[in-house]
Amino acid sequence: MADAAVPRPAADRLRPALRFLGRRLLQALIVMLLVVLLNFSVLQLAPGDMISVLSGSSDMTAEQMVSLRAQYGLDQPWLARLGIYLFNLAQFDLGYSFRNAAPVATVIAERFPTTLILVVASVIVSLTVGTLMGVVAARRAGSLADLVLLAVALVFYATPSFVIAIVLILTFGVTLGWLPIGGLVTVGAGLTGWAWLADLVAHLILPVIALCTFYVAIYARLARASMLEVSSLDYVRTARAKGVPEWRVVYVHALRNALLPLVTMAGLQVSSLIGGAILVETVFGLPGMGRTAYDAIFERDTNLLLGVMFVSALCVVLVSLVVDLLYVLLDPRVSLE
């Protein structure tokens, strides 16, 4: 029997948390090192380099190419270049993007916020809409409303995001003219304050919807199944037996437990969106990480591409850590030990 245990002092409760964080940071370090090694090696397999791309767009003699390669260190064996890259990385130096004539870190710092806004907005919107759809469907399981919601979710699930993006642009951008069809802000408008924010939000609405639909479908189906399972459990009946109002039975007692599997999914969504927003960023002409990676591939801007992949991987590692910590907060049965 768990008898009158003396409450543990704060230091004792903190220790497992610190040990957990330490272990996870060490794991993250190893994962990041492997990611860099793999990225670097795979990129060596791709034919051509920055100089061959340059030579295609301008007249260049063979001597010029050789001297340029020597100048940029591209004539070194790849193991030597890997060593230099790792040495620089250890000093938080991601290298120089010659195509952008700027340090990689500067280029990424410029592009990252766009992707971050897109990802955060998409996660919040799809989680909210999907969960609500799932809860409503579960409460009326088997009814017409349930069938319609499931059908909508299936269409969302099956339609590729770029198709949705194009349909949205044609409908709301071109035909109706309600929303801008590309870019992050109205170029040259020079807006500030609230007007700037409103302009930004207007530009984000269509891309966020395009990124959301697939995940709305996933969350809706997941939330529906989870709610149906949880609603038949004893403690939901106990809540009713206590005379708890029906809305609180559903949204407090049942939903809080039903949300747990959705948190895992949200972590996966963030991870896949950071790298996976390329299509939507391309269709809407947004200067994000996906677009940057796409351009870097065609320009053989190896340093920039490595930098983008490094930062994306770092985000994925951080998000999975946050998800684990979130689990501990949401479910008291999960402990850090």
Place this chain on the structure above:
Amino acid sequence: MTSSTRASASAEALPAPLLAVTSLALDADPSSPLIEDLSFTLDRGETLAIVGESGCGKSLTSLAVMQLLPTNLARSARGKIRLDGEDLTRMKPRQLQRLRGDRMAMIFQEPLTALNPVMSVGAQIAEVLRDHRGLSRAVALSRAETLLGMVGIPDPGARLGDHPHQLSGGMRQRVTIAMAMACEPDLIIADEPTTALDVTVQAQILRLLADLQARSGMAMIMITHDLGVVRQVADRMVVMYAGTMVEEGRVADVLTRPHHPYTAGLIAARPSGAFKQDGRKLNDIPGMVPAPSARPAGCLFQPRCAQARPDCAAARPEVAEDAGGTAPRRWRCFHPLNRPEPGEES
């Protein structure tokens, strides 16, 4: 303490009962009735045990009283369930919601699954008080602490923030009892509250329930299949078989002089043999409770009954009654045991 409530319960026999279930019937579909023609009453402060094998409709009866049946069964429900004269079957969901947890409360069989795993036990108890009494969070929590102390949890203040998985089975059941007691209900339904617990803890929980009942004067329905529990806590008992009431009476009368062969079989099946009688040494009742869709013709118990005669299979016996003074008895059998045969009656 239990004996004092028994005495007071019998002293005020005249006023209307706290709970009156009349001709309750339930079915999953018309061809398979789950509960048929079930009637019983419960006075204030009284403890009624409902006894029977698994699948005889005990738990469904308790859910029907709480009006917590799954919707498909709730639709099929017929009969009346009156709490203090008000028919629960005709109430709107909001009225029922105000009654549940306040005037009537329930203790479930499995305390681990009956508690919400992600809410602290303090919050789960306080919730009842905030909903029904409109108490503030702080006041409700301090009242929850008092309740935890009342149900015998040591250092209740430190336990308020604990989650169910941090407590032992016995402690969890004490929490659900505190939750049910929070608003001092008139009626508490305990659905096999000790079945999931260790034997030593079972006795503690039963003592606690009897003690709380003596102090608060609430009425209790104790659902159980354990005749030892019945003898320990109940004033009267209803024996159910295959969804019907087969016998009812004061516990002492029924256990010493059962009228229905099924009751006699249950008593004889007790391992201790404490109620052994007449030299009959039945150790079990052959066969099983028939499925709702395969109920036999005539008396429902007749295929398993050692005393069955030809007329038992011909017609279903009605409830017979002996109003007999202070200890009325009811039974559903053509050939009751321990009674003078009809011919010998004067």
